[in-house]
Structures are given as C-alpha cells and as structure tokens.
Amino acid sequence: MWRASWGVEVKFGIMQPYFFPYLGHFALIAHTDAWVVFDITQYTPKTWMNRNRVLHPKEGWNYVSVPLTNSSISIKTSEARLVDPSNARQSVLGKLTHYRKAPYYRAVEALVQKAMEDDDTSLVKLNVRGLCSVCEYLGLPFDYRICSELDLPLPEKLSPGGWAPAICAALGASAYVNPIGGRELFDPTDFAAGNIGLEFLSFEHPVYDTGNYKFESGLSILDALMWNSPQEVLEMLRRGSTLVSP
Numbered sequence: 001m002w003r004a005s006w007g008v009e010v011k012f013g014i015m016q017p018y019f020f021p022y023l024g025h026f027a028l029i030a031h032t033d034a035w036v037v038f039d040i041t042q043y044t045p046k047t048w049m050n051r052n053r054v055l056h057p058k059e060g061w062n063y064v065s066v067p068l069t070n071s072s073i074s075i076k077t078s079e080a081r082l083v084d085p086s087n088a089r090q091s092v093l094g095k096l097t098h099y100r101k102a103p104y105y106r107a108v109e110a111l112v113q114k115a116m117e118d119d120d121t122s123l124v125k126l127n128v129r130g131l132c133s134v135c136e137y138l139g140l141p142f143d144y145r146i147c148s149e150l151d152l153p154l155p156e157k158l159s160p161g162g163w164a165p166a167i168c169a170a171l172g173a174s175a176y177v178n179p180i181g182g183r184e185l186f187d188p189t190d191f192a193a194g195n196i197g198l199e200f201l202s203f204e205h206p207v208y209d210t211g212n213y214k215f216e217s218g219l220s221i222l223d224a225l226m227w228n229s230p231q232e233v234l235e236m237l238r239r240g241s242t243l244v245s246p
Contacts, residue, residue, distance in 0.1 A: 011199075012173040014038050014147075014164050016077060017127035018048040019066065020112075020134070020220045024179065024203035027237045029135065031177050031201055035144040036167055039077040039124045049077065050123060052220035057098040061216050064092045068123060078148040080123035089116040101211060102226035111137050112222065124148075134221055138230045161185035169194040177201055180244060188246040204240040208232075 013032035017039055018025060029035060043049070051065035066088040069081045082088055093112060099105045115133040116126065124146060135142035152170045154163075164186065168176050175197030178186065183200050191198040205217050210227055224233055 009174045010034055010172070011175040011177055011197075012036065012164075012168050012171070013177055014167055016047075016049060017124045017131075019050055019052050019127050020064075020115075020130050020222050021048060021052065022218050023205060023221055023224055023233070023236060023240070024201075026134065026138070026140065026221060026233075027203045027241045028177060028179060028201050029131075029142055030140055030234075030237050031241060031243065033143065034171075034173070035142060036150075036171070037124065037128055037144060037146045038163065038167075040147050041077060041163070042073055043071070043075050043077045043080050044073065045071045049080070049127065052222075053216075053218070054096065054220055054223050055099070055210065055213050055216060059214065061219060062095060064095045064220070064222075066092070066123070066126065069121075076148075078122075078124055078146075081121040082123060082126065085116065085119050085121060085126070089113070092116065096222065096226075099226045104226055104229065107137070108222055108225045111225070134225070137225070138234055140234070161187060162190065165190040165194060165196060168196050175199060177243070179203070183246075186246070198246050200244045200246070202242045202244055204242075206236045206240055208236070 010033045012034050013028050014036040015038055017037050050068055051063050053061045054064055056062040067083045069083050093109065096109065111133050115130045118129065128146065132142060152167060154166050154170065158166055164176050173196055176191060177199045180200040180202045186198065188198050207215055208227055
C-alpha cells in the first residue's frame with residue numbers, strides 16, 4: 001500500500017495535472033506529504049492543463065502549449081491525448097530559445113527535454129513527468145499517485161468541494177491543503193466529519209531579475225528556473241507561503 005510508508009500525520013495536496021505550472025503550485029507541493037493527481041473528472045479545454053506562459057521574445061508573455069487530439073468536455077482528464085509528442089517537444093523548446101542569455105538556460109532546457117522525451121501521448125503522464133523533473137531539479141520531495149490508477153471507492157456524484165474530503169478519507173489523510181483561491185469551494189465540516197484537518201496556502205509571487213526583459217508575474221515555473229538557482233527558487237517558495245486556517 002502507498003500509505004504504508006507514511007507517518008501518523010499526513011498532509012495531502014490534490015490538484016489537476018498542469019503543464020509546468022507556476023511557482024505557487026510547487027509551494028503547495030512543498031507544504032504536503034502526499035499528492036494526488038486529480039484526473040478523474042471532466043476535462044476542461046483552454047486551461048493550464050495543456051498550456052502555460054513564458055516571456056515573449058520581444059515583450060509581454062507568450063503561450064507554450066501541447067496540442068491535443070481530443071480537447072473536449074466530453075472526455076475525462078485521464079483520456080486527454082497529445083497529437084504528436086515529438087512535435088510538441090520541439091515547439092516548446094523552440095519557444096524557450098530566447099532565454100539563451102538567462103543564467104540557467106541550459107539546465108532548464110535539459111529539464112524540459114527530459115520531461116518531454118517520452119513518446120507516450122497521455123497528457124496526464126506528460127504533466128506528471130514535468131512535475132517530477134522540476135521537483136527533482138529543486139530537491140523537493142514529491143510523493144504522488146495518479147487518481148485514475150488508485151481505483152478509490154468514491155461516490156459517483158460529488159460537488160466540486162466534495163472530491164477532496166472524499167479522497168482524503170479514502171486514503172487516510174490527516175490533513176488537506178488547498179490554494180487559498182479555492183477557499184469558498186470547501187465546507188470545513190466535510191473534513192471535520194472524517195477527522196481531517198483543512199488548511200489553505202496563500203502564496204505571494206516574488207519579483208526577480210529577468211535581465212533585459214520586463215518581469216511578468218505568474219508565468220510558468222520555467223521562467224523562474226531560467227533566472228534563479230534551485231536554492232533561490234526554494235527560498236522563494238518558503239518566503240512567499242503562508243498557511244491559513246478556514
């Protein structure tokens with residue numbers, strides 16, 4: 001069992017699989033002991049699951065994305081598939097070449113190459129490899145499972161705020177941490193009924209030097225990694241994070 005290696009107190013994070021998400025996503029990982037990749041509900045097109053933002057070569061920001069064969073609300077997230085993993089990799093790497101003068105460009109280029117080198121067309125698997133590659137680069141522990149592979153005994157119909165307490169209860173979590181932006185979704189009594197603690201993470205995005213480019217807040221983690229060492233990024237995650245009770 002996955003839970004066999006856990007201690008008595010286990011904080012869970014449960015999030016959809018995002019494509020090289022922003023710094024706050026990794027701040028949440030840093031404040032949890034176990035992570036569930038939430039891929040069992042309806043896929044939502046035009047979200048951060050198959051795209052993110054990096055600096056534009058001239059000014060502002062630019063999307064990096066991976067085209068899908070079936071970007072539709074008629075599928076579950078676990079069923080989303082890439083059109084062509086190889087072309088997607090080359091496209092993403094190509095849209096990062098203007099970062100060449102950034103101090104950590106080569107290291108981040110290798111990180112992206114590693115995350116996207118597999119020819120598996122599963123969007124979930126791609127995004128999980130991205131999370132793993134970033135966490136490994138930062139030295140950030142990341143103990144995860146993919147929800148669709150766990151075969152959990154969950155009710156068929158749950159409200160948006162009902163999934164987290166149900167999954168936490170099924171896996172024996174002692175606490176759950178969610179980004180503070182989703183605070184209104186959750187009823188603390190749903191967690192208290194299962195003796196599960198509830199906390200929200202507030203994250204203040206840092207400002208950092210981006211060379212000759214104008215700084216843009218909230219971009220993909222790839223932007224922060226280009227300009228900052230792993231140690232500096234970890235410090236940003238620590239400084240910007242505040243846990244808040246319901």
